[in-house]
Amino acid sequence: MNALKQHYLYKCKPVETVKMKQSINKTLLKALLAVAISIGVSAPASAESDPKLWPVMKEAFFAKREMKEVDFIKIDAPKRAESGAQVPVTYTIDNAAANGVKIVKLYSFVDANPIPVTATYHLTDAVGDFNLSTRIRFEMDAFVRLVGEDANGNLYLASREIRAAGGCGGMVENDESAIRAAAGKIKLNVEQPVKFGMPTTATFNIKHIMRTGLQRDLVSQGYVPAFYINKTEFKYNGKPVMTVDVGVGTAEDPYFKFNFVPKEAGTLEVTATDNEGKMFTHHIDVKG
Numbered sequence: 008m009n010a011l012k013q014h015y016l017y018k019c020k021p022v023e024t025v026k027m028k029q030s031i032n033k034t035l036l037k038a039l040l041a042v043a044i045s046i047g048v049s050a051p052a053s054a055e056s057d058p059k060l061w062p063v064m065k066e067a068f069f070a071k072r073e074m075k076e077v078d079f080i081k082i083d084a085p086k087r088a089e090s091g092a093q094v095p096v097t098y099t100i101d102n103a104a105a106n107g108v109k110i111v112k113l114y115s116f117v118d119a120n121p122i123p124v125t126a127t128y129h130l131t132d133a134v135g136d137f138n139l140s141t142r143i144r145f146e147m148d149a150f151v152r153l154v155g156e157d158a159n160g161n162l163y164l165a166s167r168e169i170r171a172a173g174g175c176g177g178m179v180e181n182d183e184s185a186i187r188a189a190a191g192k193i194k195l196n197v198e199q200p201v202k203f204g205m206p207t208t209a210t211f212n213i214k215h216i217m218r219t220g221l222q223r224d225l226v227s228q229g230y231v232p233a234f235y236i237n238k239t240e241f242k243y244n245g246k247p248v249m250t251v252d253v254g255v256g257t258a259e260d261p262y263f264k265f266n267f268v269p270k271e272a273g274t275l276e277v278t279a280t281d282n283e284g285k286m287f288t289h290h291i292d293v294k295g
Contacts, residue, residue, distance in 0.1 A: 056148045056168050060118045068114075068124075069154070072162055079104040080113075080155050080165035088171035091145040093258045096169075098128075098153060100137040108163065110137070110155035117256055119149035121221060125256030133248040135206050139265040142258035144219075145171035181216065189214045191287035195277055201295055206266040211239065213279055213287065219255040236261050238280045243293075244273035269293055 065074065083097040100110050113128040125143045143151075148170045155163040191213065198208040213236060220233030235255050241248040248267050267275075276290035 056150055056170075057119065058150070061150065061152060061166075064116065064118055064123060064152075068116075069162065072160075074154065074162040074164050077105075077108075077155075077163045077165060079106075079108070080110070080153050080163060082151050082153060082165055082167040084151065084167055084169050086168075086170060088145065088169060091147075091171040091173040093142050094145050094169060094171050095140065095142050096151060097140040098137065099139075100155065102136050108155075108161075109157055110163070111158050112156040113137070114152075114154040114156070115143070115256075116152040116154070117143060117145055117149050118152055120144065120146050120256050122219065122255055124254045126254055127252040129250040129252070131247050131249065133243060133246065133267050135266060135268045137266070138206075139263060141261070141263050144256050144258055145169065145173075147172050186216050190281070191215065191279070191285060193277065193279065193287055193289035195275065195289045195291050197275060197291055197293050201269060201293055203269055203271055203295055206268055207293075208264065208266055209241075209275060210262075210264045211241070211277055212260060212262045213239070214260055215281065217255060217257060217259045217261065233282060235282055236279050237282045239263070240278045241267070241275065242277075243267065243269055243275050244271075248275075 079101045081099045081101070083099070084095065088094040098113065098115070100113070102109075111130055113130065115125045115127070116123045117125055126141070128137075128139070130137055149168075151167050151169060153165045155165075157163075193214075194210075194212045196210045198210075201207050215236050216234060217236065218231055218234040220230065222231045223229065224231050233255060236253050236257070238253060239251045239261070241250070249265065251263065253261060269275075272292075272294050274290050274292055276288065279287045281287075
């Protein structure tokens with residue numbers, strides 16, 4: 008069993024212990040970072056996607072819970088990405104095709120990444136038919152796995168293979184003061200015209216370096232501490248729309264383009280936090 012499989016099977020057991028009542032929390036993510044560093048993850052720059060990784064990872068994160076493969080959860084992405092650091096993906100849930108299954112939580116994995124969870128999406132009725140575009144990281148060729156969970160704890164799986172590499176580790180040379188000054192600057196937009204009661208597209212982008220904790224400093228050769236956005240919470244007129252537990256597998260300058268259904272004029276607001284406890288907010292008024 009290779010080091011990455013040992014990492015999944017033995018080091019991710021705390022998720023099984025809490026039975027996934029919450030998505031990967033800050034403490035566990037720190038542990039995953041420490042494990043990935045300690046085992047010296049050094050996957051080749053490019054390799055064939057390994058379907059054998061998923062059964063091991065599935066056991067590590069979800070224990071023996073049953074999981075059904077479905078086609079109402081979809082992943083749209085290029086077969087080969089230009090950069091492993093910025094891989095565009097779109098996730099959708101077709102409620103009509105789901106035949107009554109209502110997904111309330113969606114886990115996104117890249118199964119060959121040293122830290123496989125890219126994000127966990129907590130959904131509400133306000134998103135309607137879930138449709139979200141984002142950008143994620145790939146350390147090597149891998150499968151994106153989406154695991155949907157309904158309110159009863161039933162699990163549903165969708166997968167897609169993507170060829171990409173080099174997005175998680177490597178050397179970095181950054182201007183720390185400039186990075187800190189720019190971190191947290193938010194752009195939030197709602198596509199016009201807005202028709203109340205109908206799906207409306209919102210675009211969120213936050214400036215942030217999203218350091219994984221696996222990158223090395225070009226000068227010292229030491230690991231650069233993790234520094235990343237770990238949560239974004241969207242509300243409309245004070246009511247939850249979607250909360251995203253963001254992982255370091257999300258690409259630099261996190262980007263979410265998603266649909267929501269405003270029933271009346273109001274305010275879309277977002278609150279983002281990082282792993283150092285800083286909070287960033289922004290809002291936009293929505294008019295018909």
